[in-house]
Structure formats: C-alpha cells, structure tokens
Amino acid sequence: MSFKIAIIGAGSVGFTKKLFTDILCVPEFKDIEFALTDISEHNLGMIKAILDRIVEANNLPTKVTATTDRRKALEGARYIISCVRVGGLEAYADDIRIPLKYGIDQCVGDTICAGGILYGQRNIPVILDFCKDIREVAATGAKFLNYANPMAMNTWAAIEYGKVDTVGLCHGVQHGAEQIAEVLGAKSPRELDYVCSGINHQTWFIELRLNGRPIGKDELIAAFEAHPVYSKQEKLRIDVLKRFGVYSTESNGHLSEYLPWYRKRPDEITRWIDMSDWIHGETGGYLRYSTETRNWFETEYPQFLEAASKPIDPAKRSNEHASHILEALETNRVYRGHFNVKNNGVIANLPQDAIIESPGFVDRFGINMAAGITLPEACAATCMSSINVQRMSVHAAIAGDIDLLKLAVLHDPLVGAVSTPEEVWQMVDEMVVAQAAWLPQYAGAVPAAKERLSKSSVKTREWAGAARRSVRSIEELRAEKAALKQAG
Template sequence: MSTFKITFIGAGSIGFTRGLLRDLLAVKEFSQIEIAFTDINENNLEMVRALCQRDIGQNGLNITISATTDRREALQNAKYVICTIRVGGLEAFSTDIDIPLKYGIDQCVGDTLCAGGIMYGQRGIAEMLSICSDIREVARQDVLLLNYANPMAMLTWACNQYGGVRTIGLCHGVQGGHHQIADVFGLEKKDVDIICAGINHQTWYIQIKHNGKDLTKDLLEAFEKHPDYSRTEKVRIDMLRRFGYYSTESNGHLSEYVPWYRKREEEINDWIDLSSWINGETGGYLRVCTEGRNWFETDFPNWMKNDPMIFSEENRGEEHGSYIIEALETGRVYRGHFNVKNEGIITNLPSDAIIEAPGYVDRNGISMPMVGDLPLGPAAVCTASISVQRLAVEAAVSGDDQLLRQAFMMDPLIGAVCNPKEIWQLVDEMLVAGEKWLPQYKDAIAKAKHRLANEPLLPTRDYKGAARLKVKSIEEMALDKQEANRNAGESDKGKVRI
C-alpha cells in the first residue's frame, strides 16, 4: 500500500474535486493515503468535504479528509498538489466577459486567451506564485504540482519559470476530440490511435490511425457528413478544411482564439450553434458555471441523500491526474497528453513555451518523446497564441501594464475588433475592475482610475453579445434536476452536449 499526502487547492470546486478523488481512490494501493482539502471559501469547502467524506465512508475506506482554509497547513508534507483554483470566482469572471463586450469583443468562454483569458491569467499567476512559495517551504522536496486551473499554459509557464515548483498542466480537451474522431469513423476510442500536439486548447491531431491505416486525410469528409458535428462544430471543421488538421478545443473555445469567426457581430451566428453553450454562446461558460454553483449551494442537502460515487476502475473518469499518480507510485505505464515546458519537444515552437504533447509515466517519472515539427499552418496558429501568453506571463510577474497592453494588442481576436486607443481604454477598465485581485498593478491601477475619471473617453456600447442567453433560475433548473446535477458536478461542463 502507498502512503503519501495529496493536497487539493481550490477544493471547493465540486466538479473537479469529487471526480478526481473518486479516480484516485479507485486505485487499490491508495486506500491509506492522506488527503487534505483547502479553499478560501469555508462554506464551499465544508460542503465538498462532507460529500466526499460520505463517498469515502460508503466505499468502506478508512480515510479522513483534512479540510482547512489554512493553505500552508494543508500543504504540509504533501507529495502531490492538485490545483483547481479560479481567482476572483464568478464575480471576476463576469468582468472578463462583460467589459470586453462594451468594445465589441464577444467571447464564449474567456478563460484561455483573448481579453478574458489574459486578465484571468493576471489574477491567477499572482496567486499561483504565492502557492508555489508555500509549496517550496512546507511540502516535500519531491512534490509535483498538477495544475488544472486556466489559463493552463500561462499558469503552468509561470509556475515552472518563476515559481520554482515542478508543474504539469492537465486538461481533458484531447480526450474529448479523440472521442469525436472515433465517432465520425464509427469506431471505439480505444481502437483509434492518435498523436496530438500543440499548445493547450490549440492541440492538433496530426496523426490518426486505425489498425495501422492512416485516417488523417479522411477526417474532413467524415466530419462534414456527420449529422451532429457538421452543425455544431462549424469553426473546427472550417479550421480543419483550411489548415488540414482537427483542433482539440470546442467550437466556442476555438472561435475566440483566432481572428476570423467572432470579429463581426452579424457573422457570429453563422459559425455557432445554441443547442449547447460550448458551441459558441456568448458568455456561455460563465452562465453554466453560475447555474452550477447556484444549484449546488441550493440543492446540497439532496446531494447528501443521493447515491455515493463508487470507487472502481470502471467508474474512473478520463482526467489525467489520478493515472499520473498511479503510474508514479505503482510503475504501471500511463500514456496521456501533458502540458510541459517545450525544450525541443515540438521543434518549430519556442523552447520556453508550454506545449501540450504525448507523454508516458511510470515509476521513473514523466517522459516526453520528441514530436518534431508541427505542420506549418498549425504551428503558425500556436505561435501567435504563444506570443500573447509570453507577454501576459511577463506582465503578471512584473506588474508591467505596458506588457499587459501589448498582450492585448497581439491577441488575434482583440486585434481584429479593436484599435490601439480602444485597447488602451479597455485595459484601463479591466485593471480597475480587477483591483482587489491584482496587487502587482497597484500603481498602474491608480493611473488608470485617473484617466477614466478625468480624460475624454472613447464611446462604448451597451452590448450583450450576438448570442447571450439568460442565466436559469433555481426554479427553471429544478425542472430538469438530472441535468442540473450533471452540470454542477462535472468538471468538463461541455462533455454532454444538449
């Protein structure tokens, strides 16, 4: 039996915490591990602790979760740290969506790139470096930080470059697209071999094989003929058509990372589908996260009455975290896709960038084979995003608002929609709105406040977006409790598309 400590930071995130714990405790050797939860929200932390502790007891395990708002206490002697934080919560998230809309920037998700993703990174990097400081001081020297928080590449970049903590970024995007590819060919996912490489949320399926036969060139026709994806994945299919390879991220996500699909209000609905938020709804992820949190907090007593999660191999999810820890501790080989510093893995992307590529894990550690060159088109798309990420990381670490503004300038969608004067004013507004989460920008925020109060302002719009839907009330969600529970409890809120 393995005995070690795992600490969950941001454990009040029900979607990730409960599922990841189920996956970990499905490993028979982990029946005696130590588990610590920490979160800044004591109420959310206690609800998730109670629910997970109930699951543990119902599965016959003698593990008691330690839950505390004292992060350093939770990190003491930890060997693995799983991070799922969202700095600023839904309050800050709403400013990431609503303020850019005033300038015509229409985002579906806003957590990876574009205005929302850049500002999310500014909040997150400052906190991640503080977390890294605590980890260095009180966790084990061989600690591994598994980061699930977005913007994945930026946060993982900062932790490795400036945090002094070995950090692997983890995402479920590759698995989701892998399922789709198998589906369009009428195959099972396990029977389709892929090589997927790029950067997080812009990872490309550069090789697809079934029984040794290469299917990569047949993919466009298969997607165009699919009765569902031909309607719901128009952006991804168009990128496949023009760049030759399918990208991991959803229609809504991908549409906000590139300059072509959301820059004109009157064209946005040509590229999206509102049967599910993830297909491109304006602020869709903010809406479903808000609904999920409201439902969990309201309906929590019923969650404690529902059937517990069953810790078994057949019930494990596809998140990489538990499999990485299992491989490191038991020696069972695991192959997944991990976000790490490039250092020559993808030879035509910058060496300092955080790339996402295939890796193998066993008792000897995490090994990343060399992928070589990405095809030129996909590499160009990734390189544009990496330039934004690098500027945003350096801005967040230094508190240099000039670099922050340059990150906004270089962002593909922002640059397609806004001119430089508009971008400068937009950044001023977003800095002021995020003041309590941006301590590194104290001086810049004071100057931004002065400009906004005393200088002539460019006109903005009261714009709600091309495809904004109303947040459902508790009463509306109660009409379909199964869907409300799924949304609140699932880490991948786009996995089931309805």
C-alpha cells in the same frame, strides 16, 4: 501506500469529487490522505461532507482533512493539485462584460483573448504564492498538478518563476479523440490511436489511426460532415479542419475566440456557432453555465450528498489525467497522456520557452515527453500568435507592468481583429480598475488608470453580444432536466 495529496481550490466541488473518486479507483491508494484547502469555508464544508460520505460508504481507511490554512494543507504533501478560480464568478463576469463594451465577443474568455489575459493576471501572483509554500513545506520533490486556467500562463509562471516541478493538465485532447472515434464509427475510443500536439486549447491531431489504419484529411472531413449532430455543432471546427488539414482538440466555442477570423463581426459569429449548448459558441456561455451550475449545486446539495453514498465503481474512472499520473509514478504502471510542460525542443517549430501540450509517458522516473514533433506550418503559426501573447502576459503579471499588459492584449488575435489601439488601452485600464482587488501587482498603476478613464473620449457601447442567453432559474433547470429524463 501512504502519502498526502493536497487539493487547492477544493471548493470546486464537482471536480474535486471526480478527482477523489478517480484516485481511489487505484487499489494501492486506499491509505492515502487528502488535504483540502480553499478560501471558502462554506464550500470546504460541503465537499468534505461529500468525500467523508464516500469514504464511509466504501469502508475505506482514507483520511480527509479540510482547512482554510493553505500551508497547513501543503505540509508534507507529495502531490499538490490546483483547480482554483481566482476572483470567482464576480471577476469572471467582468472578463466577459467589459470587453463586450469594446466589441469583443467571447464564448469562454479563460485562456487568451481579453478575458483570459486578465484571468492570468489574477492567477499568477496566487500561483507564485502556492509555489513558495510548496518549496517551503511540501515533501521534497513534490509535484504540482495544475488544472486551473489559463493553463499555459499558470504553468509557465509556476515553472519559470515558481521553480516547482509542475505539469499542466487538461481534458481537451481526450474529448476531441472521443469525437473523432465516434464519427469514424469506432465501437470504442480505444480503437483510435493518435498523436496530438501543440499548445493547450490549440492542440492538433497530426496523426490518426483507426485499428491501425491511417486516417486522412478527406475521410475525416466526410465523417464529420455526415454526422447528424457534430456537422451542426462544430461548423467552425470543421472549417478549420478543411483549411488546415488537421482537427483541433478545442470546442467550437473555445476555438472561435483564439482565432482572428470567426468572431470579429456579429453576423459572422451567428454564422459559425451553434446554440444547442454553451460550448458551441454562445456569448459568455461558460459564465452562464458556471453560474447555473453553482446555483443548482447550492440548491440541490442534499441530492449530491445522498449520491455520495454509492460504492465507487472503477469502471467509471474518468479519463482526467491526475489519477493515472499518480498511479504510474507510484506503481510503475506506465501511462500515456498529453501534458502541458515547457517545450525544451519537444516540438521543433515552437519556441523553447513555450508551454506546449504534447504526448508523454509516465512511470517511476517521471513524465517523459515524446520529442521530435514538427507541427504543420499553419498550426505552428496559429500557436505562435498565442505563445507571444502568453509570454508577454506572464512577464506583465510578474512585473506588474500595465504597459506590457496592454501590448499583450493588443497582440491577441481576436482583440486585434476587433479593436483599435485606443480602445485596447482604455479597456485594459477599465479591467484593471474593476479587478483591482485581485491584482496586487498593479496597485501602483490603478490611480493613473482611473485618471485616464475620467478623461477618456473613447466611445463604448452597452452590448450583450451576438448570441447571449440569460441565466436560467432553478425552476427552469428542473423543468429541463425533467423533460430530458422523460424523453430519454
């Protein structure tokens, strides 16, 4: 087989390498072309050198190109994969910092909540530019695989306004299933069968079977509470399981910021999170982790390049969906996964226009969703709160409507539990002004926002959050890795 895959945001070096090696685990794909594109020539150079080393070490005919000219990379591409972070860590820092001034403590802030909504405003104009290029220069019928957050908003914009065949992809379902299999004592995650459905980052394991045996709520709760690690790391997630009757795919930290109940008071935050790793609820945890990872990669790049000389091992192919989808579409080897698509009746008690995450099957005929799913009422209600925010956020981003943007933020579950309308209005003005360089659709609204800020009497505070940690130095990271290696 010979076809072209374009990767936008290929400067996300570690993730691009994973996608690349996964795809090359499919024997029929050795002759394909990867076209890498990014706004950073520096990052492009690093990832191309790594991928070239992999190709050379495995004696493959695979072609790898790299360019900052996105349209050139997309020319003739059959598949386009996006893993962009619009605004980089600079804008992301404001997604965390500014809401903290108004009492809003986020762990990740990239899906909804104040940070995720503004992230969507930065992404959607860029996503629509991608879609325009795909329509104009990519192969006829090209498929757009979006990995970038905010997943639902980006996918919604690409489908509804970009008019491109789009699927959103995330690994939360796989990670949640691995946890469940572990606590139930399975020898392999393959022993667990499940139906998991909802919206991205609020997907629910509504049916579980271990080696064919149904698993009920009480057994699952007991298994998690007995686990020596998860019982401490996933306290909030287990509490939701007890109250809702089903387990959520998303991590303790992520889930905490999508709900109005657990992060609205500082003392409550520390009660429900765990500080053993950022993903369990640390304030700005993913920002710290991302910053450390970037610094580590820049410093230790020669080691990453050396590691690329190892042979590709198909047994280590990851469970990221992309390579499995491409394999199914091109070879007709059927793949079952969980995909972000427009609902269109798949989940009976969620809106038709919502972007859902639910089971589907892939073959030569495309992605075929399993319809007829009804979520438990509490799960549907929680999803609905986020869907309404997502819809307003997408419409605000398309129109450049700052008033609608403020209403979207106001209706966010956690923001609404913490902040007054006056605080929300000022916070959004402050975020739009701070991020104006990445918000072209709001250019006309920025002068008035600045004027309002100059006259505002709404009080803010300088607050690091309930559970903030400092970014560790390279020396600290080296010492930690050495200690872990020695211990294990």
